Amino acid sequence: MTRDVSAPAGSPRVVILGGGFGGMAAARQLAGMAARITLVDRRNHHLFQPLLYQVATASLAAPSIAAPLRQILRRQRNLTVLLDEVTGIDLATRRVQCAHGMLDYDFLVVATGATHAYFGHDEWERYAPGLKTLDDAFLIRRRVLLAFEHAERETDPARRQAWLNFVVVGGGSTGVELAGTLIELARHTLSREFRRSDPRHASVRLIEAGSRLLTAYDPILSDKARRQLERLGVEVHTGVAVTDIDAGGVKLGEHWLPARTVLWAAGVAASPVGRLLGAALDRAGRVQVLPDLSLPGYPEVFVIGDLAGVAQSNGKPVPGVAPAAKQMGRHAGAMIRECLRGSGKRRPFSYRDDGSLATIGRLAAVAQFGRLKLSGFPAWFAWLLAHIYFLIGFRNRLVVMLDWAWAYWTHQRHARIVSGGDIPDDDVGRHQE
Amino acid sequence: MTRDVSAPAGSPRVVILGGGFGGMAAARQLAGMAARITLVDRRNHHLFQPLLYQVATASLAAPSIAAPLRQILRRQRNLTVLLDEVTGIDLATRRVQCAHGMLDYDFLVVATGATHAYFGHDEWERYAPGLKTLDDAFLIRRRVLLAFEHAERETDPARRQAWLNFVVVGGGSTGVELAGTLIELARHTLSREFRRSDPRHASVRLIEAGSRLLTAYDPILSDKARRQLERLGVEVHTGVAVTDIDAGGVKLGEHWLPARTVLWAAGVAASPVGRLLGAALDRAGRVQVLPDLSLPGYPEVFVIGDLAGVAQSNGKPVPGVAPAAKQMGRHAGAMIRECLRGSGKRRPFSYRDDGSLATIGRLAAVAQFGRLKLSGFPAWFAWLLAHIYFLIGFRNRLVVMLDWAWAYWTHQRHARIVSGGDIPDDDVGRHQE
Numbered sequence: 122m123t124r125d126v127s128a129p130a131g132s133p134r135v136v137i138l139g140g141g142f143g144g145m146a147a148a149r150q151l152a153g154m155a156a157r158i159t160l161v162d163r164r165n166h167h168l169f170q171p172l173l174y175q176v177a178t179a180s181l182a183a184p185s186i187a188a189p190l191r192q193i194l195r196r197q198r199n200l201t202v203l204l205d206e207v208t209g210i211d212l213a214t215r216r217v218q219c220a221h222g223m224l225d226y227d228f229l230v231v232a233t234g235a236t237h238a239y240f241g242h243d244e245w246e247r248y249a250p251g252l253k254t255l256d257d258a259f260l261i262r263r264r265v266l267l268a269f270e271h272a273e274r275e276t277d278p279a280r281r282q283a284w285l286n287f288v289v290v291g292g293g294s295t296g297v298e299l300a301g302t303l304i305e306l307a308r309h310t311l312s313r314e315f316r317r318s319d320p321r322h323a324s325v326r327l328i329e330a331g332s333r334l335l336t337a338y339d340p341i342l343s344d345k346a347r348r349q350l351e352r353l354g355v356e357v358h359t360g361v362a363v364t365d366i367d368a369g370g371v372k373l374g375e376h377w378l379p380a381r382t383v384l385w386a387a388g389v390a391a392s393p394v395g396r397l398l399g400a401a402l403d404r405a406g407r408v409q410v411l412p413d414l415s416l417p418g419y420p421e422v423f424v425i426g427d428l429a430g431v432a433q434s435n436g437k438p439v440p441g442v443a444p445a446a447k448q449m450g451r452h453a454g455a456m457i458r459e460c461l462r463g464s465g466k467r468r469p470f471s472y473r474d475d476g477s478l479a480t481i482g483r484l485a486a487v488a489q490f491g492r493l494k495l496s497g498f499p500a501w502f503a504w505l506l507a508h509i510y511f512l513i514g515f516r517n518r519l520v521v522m523l524d525w526a527w528a529y530w531t532h533q534r535h536a537r538i539v540s541g542g543d544i545p546d547d548d549v550g551r552h553q554e
Numbered sequence: 555m556t557r558d559v560s561a562p563a564g565s566p567r568v569v570i571l572g573g574g575f576g577g578m579a580a581a582r583q584l585a586g587m588a589a590r591i592t593l594v595d596r597r598n599h600h601l602f603q604p605l606l607y608q609v610a611t612a613s614l615a616a617p618s619i620a621a622p623l624r625q626i627l628r629r630q631r632n633l634t635v636l637l638d639e640v641t642g643i644d645l646a647t648r649r650v651q652c653a654h655g656m657l658d659y660d661f662l663v664v665a666t667g668a669t670h671a672y673f674g675h676d677e678w679e680r681y682a683p684g685l686k687t688l689d690d691a692f693l694i695r696r697r698v699l700l701a702f703e704h705a706e707r708e709t710d711p712a713r714r715q716a717w718l719n720f721v722v723v724g725g726g727s728t729g730v731e732l733a734g735t736l737i738e739l740a741r742h743t744l745s746r747e748f749r750r751s752d753p754r755h756a757s758v759r760l761i762e763a764g765s766r767l768l769t770a771y772d773p774i775l776s777d778k779a780r781r782q783l784e785r786l787g788v789e790v791h792t793g794v795a796v797t798d799i800d801a802g803g804v805k806l807g808e809h810w811l812p813a814r815t816v817l818w819a820a821g822v823a824a825s826p827v828g829r830l831l832g833a834a835l836d837r838a839g840r841v842q843v844l845p846d847l848s849l850p851g852y853p854e855v856f857v858i859g860d861l862a863g864v865a866q867s868n869g870k871p872v873p874g875v876a877p878a879a880k881q882m883g884r885h886a887g888a889m890i891r892e893c894l895r896g897s898g899k900r901r902p903f904s905y906r907d908d909g910s911l912a913t914i915g916r917l918a919a920v921a922q923f924g925r926l927k928l929s930g931f932p933a934w935f936a937w938l939l940a941h942i943y944f945l946i947g948f949r950n951r952l953v954v955m956l957d958w959a960w961a962y963w964t965h966q967r968h969a970r971i972v973s974g975g976d977i978p979d980d981d982v983g984r985h986q987e
Contacts, residue, residue, distance in 0.1 A: 127749075165699060165972045182615035184969040191747040192966065201749040204703040204976070221707045255973045266598060270637040274654045314624040316560075316634040516960050516968055520953055527949050533625065535949050536617040539598045540688045543637075 128157045128199040133461060135159070136217055136224050138207055138394060139232035140167050140190045143426030143446035143453075147230045148200055150454025154461050158200040159224055161217070164254070165189055165204055169512055171443055172521075173252055174295060177261040178302040179310075179534040185521050187255060188513050207233070210397045212419055228421050228457045231394060231408070232450065235427035235441060238390035238405070245366040249383040252295060259540075261384060265303065266539050268382045269311060272318040279379070285323040286380035288371050290363050291387030292329030293337070294479040297346055299384055300327040301482040304354045309532040326356045326380075328373060330387075333359055335487065337440060337477055342487040345496040349485040363387075389441060391428045398422070403430045412469035414453050420467075423456065425449035431470060439472045443511075448472060478504040483529070561590045561632040566660040568592070568890060569650055571640055571827060573600050573623045576665035576859030576879035576886075581633055583887025587894050591633040592657055594650070598622055598637055601688060602945055604876060605954075607728060610685055610694040611735040612743075612967040618954050620688060621946050640666070643830045645852055661854050661890045664827060664841070665883065668860035668874060671823035671838070678799040682816040685728060692973075694817060698736065699972050701815045702744060705751040712812070718756040719813035721804050723796050724820030725762030726770070727912040730779055732817055733760040734915035737787045742965040759789045759813075761806060763820075766792055768920065770873060770910055775920040778929040782918040796820075822874060824861045831855070836863045845902035847886050853900075856889065858882035864903060872905045876944075881905060911937040916962065 132155045137144045140162035148160050166187040175181040191202045209218035210229070217224045237251030250260050265287070272284035285307075289300045307323035314320075327334070327350065333343040334350075334357065347357050358373065365372035370379040391406035400416055401409045407430030408416070414429060416422040426446035431439050439445050452470045459466050476490035480501060488500035495503060505525070512518050528534055565588045570577045573595035581593050599620040608614040624635045642651035643662070650657045670684030683693050698720070705717035718740075722733045740756035747753075760767070760783065766776040767783075767790065780790050791806065798805035803812040824839035833849055834842045840863030841849070847862060849855040859879035864872050872878045885903045892899050909923035913934060921933035928936060938958070945951050961967055 165703065165970070182617040183971055183973070184615040187971050188968075189747075189970040191744075192970065195747045202747075203707065204700075205707065255971065259973065267637070270598065274636065274638065311624075314622075314628045314635075514968070516957070516966075520956065523949070523953065523956075533949075535621075535947070537598070537622040537625065538617050538620050538688065539637075540616070540692065 128155050132157050132199075133227040134225055135228045135230070135457060136161065136226040137230040137232065138162075138217070139234060139392075139426070140164070140202070141170070141232060141234050141426060141446060142443045143232035143234075143450040144230065145190075145193070146447045146450025147232065147423075147425065147454040147457075148194060148197065148450075150451050151199070151458060152197045154199065154458060156199055156228075156457075156461055158197075159203055160190065160194065160200060161203045161205050161207065161219060161224070162190060163204070163206045165191070166255075167193055167513065168255060170253070172508060172512075173255070173258050174298045174302060176255065176258040176536065177252055177265070178299065178306055179262055179266065179537040180302070180528055181521060181524055182536045183255050183258070185517050185524070186512070188517070193513060207394055207397065210394075212398065212416075212422065215421070226421075228460070229423070230450075230453050230457075231398065231422070231424045231428060232426045232446070233392035233394040233428055234446075235389040235391050236393075237385055238388040239385070240388055242366075245385070248366045248368055249290060249371075249385040251385040252299070253389075262536075263539050263541060264382050265306070266537055267543060269307075269315065269318070269320055269323075271381070272320075273315050275318070281318055282322070283370065283379035284381045285318070285320070286370070286378065286382070287323060287325045288378065288380045288383045289325065289327045290366075290371070290383065290385050292327055292331070292334035292357075292359065293386060294335060294477075296327055296329070296386035297334055297350065297479055297481060299386060300325050300355045301350055301353055301480070301485065305482050305532075306534065308354060310534050324356060325354070326358060326378070328361050328363055328371075329357075329359045330362045331359065335479060338479075338487060338489050339494055342489055342494055342496060346479065346481055346487045349481045349487075349496070353482050353485070389427065395424070395428050398424070405430075413456060413467040414449055414470050415456070415467075421460075423453035425453050433472045442477070444475050445472055478507060480504045561588050565590050565632075566894060567658055568661045568663070569594065569657050569659040570663040570665065571595075571650070572665035572667060572825075572859070573597070573635070574603070574665060574667050574859060574879060575876045576667075576883040577663065578623075578626070579880045579883025580663045580665065580856075580858065580887040580890075581627060581630065581883075583884050584632070584891060585630045587632065587891060589632055589661075589890075589894055591630075592636055593623065593627065593633060594636045594638050594640060594652060594657070595623060596637070596639045597687070598624070599688075600626055600946065603686075605941060605945075606685055606688070606691050607731045607735060609688065609691040609969065610698070611732065611739055612695055612699065612970040613735065613961055614954060614957055615969045616688050616691070618950050618957070619945070621950070626946060640827055640830065643827075645831065645849075645855065648854070659854075661893070662856070663883075663886050663890075664831065664855065664857045664861060665859045665879070666825035666827040666861055667879075668822040668824050669826075670818060671821040672818070673821055675799075678818070681799045681801055682723060682804075682818040684818040685732070686822075695969070696972050696974060697815050698739070699970055700976060702740075702748065702751070702753055702756075704814070705753075706748050708751070714751055715755070716803065716812035717814045718751070718753070719803070719811065719815070720756060720758045721811065721813045721816045722758065722760045723799075723804070723816065723818050725760055725764070725767035725790075725792065726819060727768060727910075729760055729762070729819035730767055730783065730912055730914060732819060733758050733788045734783055734786055734913070734918065738915050738965075739967065741787060743967050743970075757789060758787070759791060759811070761794055761796055761804075762790070762792045763795045764792065768912060771912075771920060771922050772927055775922055775927055775929060779912065779914055779920045782914045782920075782929070786915050786918070822860065828857070828861050831857070838863075846889060846900040847882055847903050848889070848900075854893075856886035858886050864905075866905050875910070877908050878905055911940060913937045
């Protein structure tokens with residue numbers, strides 16, 4: 122961040138919607154420019170989403186992976202942060218309507234990200250929460266921790282086992298990370314703390330409709346990930362479709378499995394803000410943008426991150442991952458900077474794949490950097506370093522390292538706090554509302 | 555904690571209601587005994603309440619001051635933790651009815667603590683939240699942080715100032731600590747992060763109906779606390795009664811003050827579980843117990859902590875503070891131990907006053923240890939050491955020290971995370987429902 126000065130009145134106005142990886146990168150790219158920037162977000166914090174599953178599984182406290190947007194950007198004097206929600210975008214008059222006011226813009230960056238998708242089964246959401254926000258993580262943490270408490274109170278063996286059956290739907294990196302952490306929670310962290318039930322009897326099933334886990338990776342790594350998960354105790358089912366979910370369990374093809382805790386990591390859809398632009402969307406709701414990331418017909422409007430549908434040079438879509446969002450944010454910022462400087466020169470966005478990392482458990486992970494493929498300890502160590510490095514704030518890096526070292530030696534997870542109410546345990550019927 | 559063995563079947567059953575300072579102390583006193591102990595709590599964690607105001611003011615993350623009861627007590631093999639809620643107590647048949655089952659007991663320890671009281675104005679609770687649980691702390695944190703966000707969005711000067719007016723009702727230690735931390739938050743932490751409004755224009759008023767702050771302390775220290783608060787910028791009003799509270803502000807005597815954030819630290823009442831005992835209660839709802847802390851007529855039932863009404867040797871009631879709850883827990887545990895060993899000898903409980911500490915802000919505090927009275931830096935340092943020492947868990951001690959050092963040098967508070975929804979800003983009318 123540059124320590125810079127406020128922009129003079131009358132400078133061009135830049136509005137950035139969304140304070141995730143994309144919006145933050147765009148904002149920082151414009152530090153020091155003579156522009157009046159407003160960054161709007163519904164939440165007061167930037168979230169380090171790659172570690173969100175660790176909040177959901179009680180390994181990290183929320184403030185360790187989230188920092189107030191205002192605090193991160195406080196030194197960028199040409200920028201104002203507003204906590205507000207976008208309700209409309211008028212491209213013709215260049216205005217954004219928010220719940221609490223209106224913003225005129227000369228340049229607009231839309232970076233509102235993605236949310237989970239249930240493929241036409243929105244009724245599954247209440248039984249199988251997804252993981253995108255801190256509130257999602259708290260809900261999952263509450264459900265997971267309370268499931269063990271219900272099992273401890275339950276006297277009927279079949280009902281007890283239903284509380285100890287965990288199902289994770291979706292074999293992408295979030296699903297793999299959740300399943301690996303859940304089995305370690307049950308087998309190690311909680312193993313000696315219950316008297317009537319035994320958390321080691323918990324089962325964790327990872328369900329993937331496709332033929333392999335981690336399709337973004339080389340098949341060799343998919344296979345290694347599967348074997349590492351199975352070694353930890355996770356049951357991996359590929360080529361199995363979830364056909365129904367309710368409060369009592371899931372239907373896998375024709376087979377009904379009683380399971381009181383089902384987590385959704387199967388699909389994302391672009392943020393509904395994309396629809397406000399009135400532009401062409403792809404099947405996942407992503408806005409089809411020009412190669413420079415601008416909206417067709419509106420060179421002053423950029424769409425970036427998970428909301429943008431843009432192809433790589435090899436024809437494949439740019440993946441919905443944090444590094445891609447950051448790169449797009451920097452690109453959009455640079456394009457706006459060119460305009461502010463008067464040249465207005467446009468370049469096509471080009472995605473640079475810096476590699477992929479997914480952690481599976483204690484000392485277990487897979488990593489792919491171009492042709493280099495790692496698994497086991499080297500992949501895990503690369504994952505560790507990368508995540509510490511990209512965390513925002515020295516305090517967070519220090520505390521997260523400390524918490525991980527602590528968890529590593531003691532198997533304890535310090536964030537096992539349930540706030541809010543209990544979950545009902547008499548809600549066992551199917552298709553209840 | 556003793557690493558001990560499970561109690562044999564047929565051993566006497568001890569039920570402890572509440573996992574606060576009292577219940578935990580009673581449980582630990584019975585470690586290694588041939589007794590089957592069940593500790594019941596509505597929440598899964600023990601909470602270090604003396605630092606709860608730091609979660610409410612974004613200085614500490616919740617997991618730093620809360621630890622799962624199961625984890626703390628995991629090595630006490632004669633003890634089972636149950637997450638449940640007490641709904642009835644049958645003294646004649648020696649049974650506790652919970653929401654999810656029934657528990658028979660040979661000995662019962664009731665340690666369910668206290669909650670906030672609004673002196674017959676329960677309608678004030680929604681406008682002026684109190685601080686007893688983690689959920690209370692999250693609510694207060696959300697309200698305080700969102701108030702500054704509302705002020706930033708608001709264009710009308712009077713309405714903006716109403717969002718920047720904070721009122722703390724009650725000049726006991728919680729009120730003093732909240733007021734001191736709020737003014738530091740506004741004047742230092744947030745001062746450079748807003749562009750349209752200025753958090754330094756925030757006012758914090760501490761309202762006390764009595765003639766002085768911190769009535770549990772010597773009048774000299776009350777006076778010093780007041781002067782330290784005023785030096786930080788808090789407006790202290792003593793001898794002023796709050797006559798009304800709504801969403802728009804508070805009425806102080808006949809004077810109406812617009813203030814969108816009002817916090818309640820004025821009164822506590824004993825937990826409603828006390829009423830289930832059918833015994834005599836005092837005006838604050840505390841159960842009148844015999845000098846050995848047992849319930850009159852039921853020597854196998856003990857009531858301890860904030861729920862117990864018991865006098866010191868000087869005739870004054872034992873105060874509702876953590877050290878008193880711990881001492882009572884140890885006493886009740888010791889009395890049960892005597893019974894288990896066959897002697898059944900009873901001693902009267904005698905409260906040992908180890909002194910009182912209240913922090914006011916950066917380097918400011920008051921402390922009273924018998925005749926020794928401290929204020930300013932020495933009191934603050936004593937407060938610091940005592941609170942680190944009594945925190946549960948090495949990890950928490952380390953992280954809290956780190957967070958305090960961090961906050962001290964940078965004025966930053968790392969837990970400024972708002973989850974959950976916004977608060978309405980059009981809710982300005984009086985007496986709205």
